[in-house]
Amino acid sequence: MPQIVILLRAGSVLGIPRVQLQDVTKIVCNRINSDGLEQFLVVWAGKYERHSVPLSWHSINELSSCLELVQEYLDNKTRFDPPSRKRKSPDSEPSTNGHLLNPAERRVRQKSRSSSVTSSASDSSRSLAVTELASRDIDVYNGVIQVKDDFITVKASTEPGIDRINSDDVPTPAMLSRARSSATSTADDRIRMEVIHRLRQLPGPPVTLFNKIDRSSPPLKFQFITQSILREGVEKADPATMTGCQKCRPHMGQNIGCEYTKKCDCLEYAAVDVKRLNDVTKPIYDKYIAGMDVDLSQLPKRFPYFSNGDNTGCLVPFYLNERHPIYECNKYCMCGPGCKNRIVQHGRQVDLVIFKTKDRGWGLKSTQGLRQGQFIDTYRGEIITDAEATRREKATSSILNSYLYSLDKFAEENELKPEDLYVVDGEYFGGPTRFMNHSCEPNCRQYTVSYNKHDVRVYEIAFFAYRNIEPGEELTFDYLDKDEEEEDEVEEDAPPPSQEKPGDAQGETKLVKCLCGAKKCRKWLWM
Numbered sequence: 001m002p003q004i005v006i007l008l009r010a011g012s013v014l015g016i017p018r019v020q021l022q023d024v025t026k027i028v029c030n031r032i033n034s035d036g037l038e039q040f041l042v043v044w045a046g047k048y049e050r051h052s053v054p055l056s057w058h059s060i061n062e063l064s065s066c067l068e069l070v071q072e073y074l075d076n077k078t079r080f081d082p083p084s085r086k087r088k089s090p091d092s093e094p095s096t097n098g099h100l101l102n103p104a105e106r107r108v109r110q111k112s113r114s115s116s117v118t119s120s121a122s123d124s125s126r127s128l129a130v131t132e133l134a135s136r137d138i139d140v141y142n143g144v145i146q147v148k149d150d151f152i153t154v155k156a157s158t159e160p161g162i163d164r165i166n167s168d169d170v171p172t173p174a175m176l177s178r179a180r181s182s183a184t185s186t187a188d189d190r191i192r193m194e195v196i197h198r199l200r201q202l203p204g205p206p207v208t209l210f211n212k213i214d215r216s217s218p219p220l221k222f223q224f225i226t227q228s229i230l231r232e233g234v235e236k237a238d239p240a241t242m243t244g245c246q247k248c249r250p251h252m253g254q255n256i257g258c259e260y261t262k263k264c265d266c267l268e269y270a271a272v273d274v275k276r277l278n279d280v281t282k283p284i285y286d287k288y289i290a291g292m293d294v295d296l297s298q299l300p301k302r303f304p305y306f307s308n309g310d311n312t313g314c315l316v317p318f319y320l321n322e323r324h325p326i327y328e329c330n331k332y333c334m335c336g337p338g339c340k341n342r343i344v345q346h347g348r349q350v351d352l353v354i355f356k357t358k359d360r361g362w363g364l365k366s367t368q369g370l371r372q373g374q375f376i377d378t379y380r381g382e383i384i385t386d387a388e389a390t391r392r393e394k395a396t397s398s399i400l401n402s403y404l405y406s407l408d409k410f411a412e413e414n415e416l417k418p419e420d421l422y423v424v425d426g427e428y429f430g431g432p433t434r435f436m437n438h439s440c441e442p443n444c445r446q447y448t449v450s451y452n453k454h455d456v457r458v459y460e461i462a463f464f465a466y467r468n469i470e471p472g473e474e475l476t477f478d479y480l481d482k483d484e485e486e487e488d489e490v491e492e493d494a495p496p497p498s499q500e501k502p503g504d505a506q507g508e509t510k511l512v513k514c515l516c517g518a519k520k521c522r523k524w525l526w527m
């Protein structure tokens with residue numbers, strides 16, 4: 001399309017001009033232009049008369065700050081037109097996991113007609129207005145384009161003689177038909193490179209991307225974060241309540257920090273190991289269970305992680321199997337940073353691969369084998385109030401996916417009302433674990449990890465390997481958080497359960513067919 005090409009060449013003196021994200025409403029079509037360039041039809045944002053919203057075609061280079069809109073367009077297009085974006089040849093996967101451009105797809109369209117262009121330009125600002133377009137179906141340009149300070153802006157033209165195209169008519173059936181057969185591999189690659197770039201910024205061992213299924217990438221709307229973000233109305237407990245263990249020291253014999261459960265104040269609220277109660281401690285425990293004030297440090301406790309041997313750092317069976325809350329040491333503790341009661345706080349230590357599954361969107365795996373009880377990563381996101389979670393659920397853009405995780409571990413014992421609980425939303429902000437799928441027979445489990453035993457509403461959710469996991473095995477957890485003994489027998493071809501998901505007062509959740517493929521699959525999954 002000549003008018004845009006002229007603009008690009010002028011812009012190349014200044015650098016590639018860019019369309020700004022906030023100026024674009026959406027992208028509605030794609031094509032290969034007469035120069036063989038992939039282009040996208042942009043609908044501009046702004047206050048314009050109805051039906052005369054400016055529209056213009058742009059290359060992926062010009063849309064580098066709008067890649068997430070391009071991705072949204074391509075993902076929707078794929079939903080309606082899957083074959084055009086399927087991988088052609090898995091063998092051509094480059095080592096970066098990026099897609100090779102398939103030469104057969106780079107169809108250079110024969111230039112048929114040109115449009116007349118009026119232009120005015122200065123060093124810092126150039127504008128172009130388009131008169132009658134010979135082929136509206138293809139060469140749509142509807143307004144005045146300006147390049148200023150390396151950014152493209154556009155406005156509806158008021159000049160006489162400029163033909164307007166009704167924006168409601170775009171994309172036309174002819175445009176859609178052309179779009180269907182027009183390659184988008186350059187755009188797919190750009191999007192993928194942006195995701196890979198973001199993954200490379202993450203601290204710790206590499207997180208990589210692998211997709212042998214199609215050309216899509218994880219959503220650019222999603223941002224990787226290293227710590228959860230507390231949103232409006234969410235408050236941690238008063239910082240003054242956060243205290244550390246005062247009687248422990250870095251070297252208490254074995255040079256592992258905290259060593260004696262009876263000395264460590266961090267274990268005050270940790271689960272009691274009832275199997276080790278004796279004649280002295282049993283009566284204290286009974287009083288504790290009856291709700292009386294007792295000295296909890298007298299009761300038998302356990303540290304959560306092995307401190308020596310092959311399994312150093314892995315969860316001990318008492319925590320692994322019974323899933324008691326884990327209380328790690330914190331910055332106020334006297335045991336020092338090398339204390340063995342600090343694992344989750346040091347962050348992810350295993351490599352991860354975000355990969356495309358055949359039928360459940362993206363999933364997560366590791367290239368390394370994981371030991372039973374080994375820490376993988378936390379589930380992070382925006383921590384929001386219950387009311388905000390309900391609002392988001394109702395207004396959700398993700399029809400199929402659910403990323404909300406309720407922080408209700410301590411609700412019952414602290415008599416917290418459901419409306420006072422917080423929820424982690426991992427849809428737009430989170431870590432790689434946001435891509436973990438559900439299995440009815442999972443190989444990972446989620447555990448509660450707290451650094452402040454007095455804070456019952458804000459804590460970490462940490463994933464640990466529940467058994468030894470082979471390299472490359474998909475990492476899964478049970479979304480319903482059921483323990484093995486709670487399992488009900490599920491019959492083959494069981495119909496969808498009629499009751500509501502437990503705890504779902506509003507019945508907002510959806511029931512979807514579970515595709516985990518486990519032998520004991522429950523067949524249906526509440527989302």
Ligand SMILES: C[S@@+](CC[C@H](N)C(=O)[O-])C[C@H]1O[C@@H](n2cnc3c(N)ncnc32)[C@H](O)[C@@H]1O
Nearest residue numbers: 360361362400401402435436437438514515516
């Ligand atoms: C937390 S996300 C997991 C990542 C997701 N696959 C993606 O591509 O973003 C949860 C969503 O993944 C899909 N999913 C996960 N496990 C599934 C399963 N066993 N069966 C069917 N869909 C599943 C569902 O769409 C669910 O809402």
